[in-house]
Structures are given as C-alpha cells and as structure tokens.
Amino acid sequence: xxxxxxxxxxxxxxxxxxxxxxxxxxxxxxxxxxxxxxxxxxxxxxxxxxxxxxxxxxxxxxxxxxxxxxxxxxxxxxxxxxxxxxxxxxxxxxxxxxxxxxxxxxxxxxxxxxxxxxxxxxxxxxxxxxxxxxxxxxxxxxxxxxxxxxxxxxxxxxxxxxxxxxxxxxxxxxxxxxxxxxxxxxxxxxxxxxxxxxxxxxxxxxxxxxxxx
Ligand SMILES: C[S@@+](CC[C@H](N)C(=O)[O-])C[C@H]1O[C@@H](n2cnc3c(N)ncnc32)[C@H](O)[C@@H]1O
Numbered sequence: 001x002x003x004x005x006x007x008x009x010x011x012x013x014x015x016x017x018x019x020x021x022x023x024x025x026x027x028x029x030x031x032x033x034x035x036x037x038x039x040x041x042x043x044x045x046x047x048x049x050x051x052x053x054x055x056x057x058x059x060x061x062x063x064x065x066x067x068x069x070x071x072x073x074x075x076x077x078x079x080x081x082x083x084x085x086x087x088x089x090x091x092x093x094x095x096x097x098x099x100x101x102x103x104x105x106x107x108x109x110x111x112x113x114x115x116x117x118x119x120x121x122x123x124x125x126x127x128x129x130x131x132x133x134x135x136x137x138x139x140x141x142x143x144x145x146x147x148x149x150x151x152x153x154x155x156x157x158x159x160x161x162x163x164x165x166x167x168x169x170x171x172x173x174x175x176x177x178x179x180x181x182x183x184x185x186x187x188x189x190x191x192x193x194x195x196x197x198x199x200x201x202x203x204x205x206x207x208x209x210x211x212x213x
Contacts, residue, residue, distance in 0.1 A: 008118075009074045011172045016076030020054035020083075029199040033113070033142055033207060036197065038064050040138055040209060041109065048107040048132060050097050051115030055081025055090070061111075062087040071095040071102075097128050105134045114205070116143035116182065117175045126189035133212040139191060142199065142207045147176035151203045179206050186210050 012019075024030045034057075041047070041064040049058050049070040054077055058070035067089040072078050073096040081092045095101060110129050119125050129139055146159065165171035177185070183193055191210035198204040 008173055011169065012072075012074035013076035016054065016074060016080045019077070020056075020080040024056075026200055029205065032197075032199040034060055036195070036199075036207060036209075037061065037111070037140055040140060041065050045108040046106065047109040047111060048102065050110065050112040050129075051118070052081060052092070053077050053114075055084055055092055057113055058090050058092075059084065059087055062090045065089065065109075067091070069093055069102075069107075071097075071099070097125050097132075102132055104131045105137075107132050107137065108134070109138045109140060111140045113142045114144070116141055117146060117177065118172055119175070120173055122175065122185060123189065126185060130190045130212055135212055137212045139186070139210045139212065140208070141186075141210075142205055143177075143182065145177050145179045145182055145204050145206045146174060147178040147181060148204055155203045179204060182206060183208065 038061070041061065043064070044066050047061070047065050047068040049068060052058050052070035052072050055070055058068050058081070062068055069091050070081065071093045072081070073094070075094050078092050078094045093101070110132055112129075116122060133139065146155070151159065159176075162171050162174060166173070183196065186208060187193060187210075190213050192213055193208060193210045195207070195209040197207040199207055
C-alpha cells in the first residue's frame with residue numbers, strides 16, 4: 001500500500017463501525033445505480049470493487065457475477081464487511097488499487113462507488129484501473145462531483161466547512177472535480193465512456209460506465 005494511502009486510511013478505520021450501522025442515505029438513487037450496473041454484469045464476470053467500504057454493495061451485486069473481489073484500504077472497513085453474512089463468490093480484501101495481489105488484466109469489470117472524489121493521485125489510480133482490465137473491460141464508477149456550480153445551500157456550506165474539518169481529522173481528503181473534468185480524466189486514461197447518469201441529480205453523484213480501449 002502506498003504511504004499516502006495508508007495515512008488517509010485511519011480516518012476510515014475510525015468511521016467503519018458507524019458507517020456499517022448507517023442506513024443508505026438515498027435508497028432511490030442507490031437502487032437506480034444498482035439497476036444500471038447489473039445490466040453490464042454477467043454470471044461469468046470476474047469483478048473487482050475498489051473502496052468497497054463495509055461490503056453491502058458487493059453482496060448486492062454478487063448474485064449477478066461469477067465472482068467479486070471487494071477491496072478497501074481501510075482494515076476497519078474490511079473487518080466490518082467480513083462480519084456480514086457473506087456469499088460464496090465474494091472475497092473481501094484489505095488492499096488499495098496498487099496492491100500487487102491484483103494482477104493486471106485479471107478483471108472483466110472494475111467498480112468504484114463513492115471513491116474517486118477521495119483519491120488525490122487520481123490520474124495514476126485511473127491508469128492502474130486501466131491496467132487491471134483487459135481491452136474491452138469495463139470500469140464502472142459513481143462519484144460525487146463537488147466542483148459543479150450551484151450545489152445548493154447545504155452543500156455550499158459543507159464545502160466551506162470541509163477544510164476546517166480536515167484540520168481536526170473530521171473529514172477525509174476530497175477532490176472538487178466537475179462532471180466534465182472527471183469524464184475528461186477517465187477518457188484521458190484510455191477509456192471510451194459508454195454511459196453516464198446522475199443518481200441523485202443534485203448534488204450530482206456522477207455515474208460513468210467506461211470501456212477500456
Ligand atoms: C464514502 S466510502 C464509500 C464506501 C462504499 N463504496 C459505498 O459506496 O458505500 C469510501 C470508501 O473508500 C475507501 N477509500 C478511500 N480512499 C481509498 C483509497 N485510496 N484506496 C482504497 N480505498 C479507499 C474508504 O476506506 C471507504 O471505505
């Protein structure tokens with residue numbers, strides 16, 4: 001694991017127990033996302049999930065996949081995931097995207113939900129995701145685009161609070177990509193974007209399905 005990654009993992013370790021206990025904040029948007037993701041999966045697919053958190057989404061998607069390796073750089077999150085009732089074709093793994101156990105070209109689908117906005121070395125990470133897929137493989141991501149204008153009062157306020165909260169360890173690193181900026185980075189990493197959406201629309205949690213060129 002990289003030094004930068006491991007220094008950020010502590011925040012998520014502290015959050016893990018509470019994160020698992022929390023209900024999903026927008027069930028409609030979550031279900032819309034799952035419905036779109038499932039259309040790209042098949043019982044023969046080998047999937048990798050990055051930043052799986054406490055593993056709920058991996059377990060939801062498992063019935064539509066051959067197998068899924070669900071990873072997170074927070075040992076606390078993985079411990080919470082492993083404490084859930086599992087499924088035979090799901091393996092939880094304490095690892096970040098650069099971990100050597102993840103072999104280049106080994107996955108048909110790489111997924112990352114609510115993760116890209118938390119990664120500082122995003123272009124290097126996208127290059128690595130590209131390498132983990134064979135040509136034609138799919139990268140499916142959903143990530144808040146906090147650089148969009150007119151996020152609304154609540155999120156505008158939150159945006160001003162984040163630097164203060166970061167100073168006292170109460171918020172993680174966050175990026176402020178726009179939708180166009182994020183899509184450009186994904187395309188630049190060697191992907192063809194095949195579907196996009198926002199679930200929810202405001203503030204935009206941007207869904208992207210991209211095929212490795
Ligand atoms: C906002 S939570 C999202 C969890 C889950 N994917 C979901 O949608 O509920 C972000 C997760 O990404 C993990 N994470 C953050 N930065 C990471 C990185 N660089 N590599 C791997 N995991 C990371 C955190 O530990 C945390 O579990």
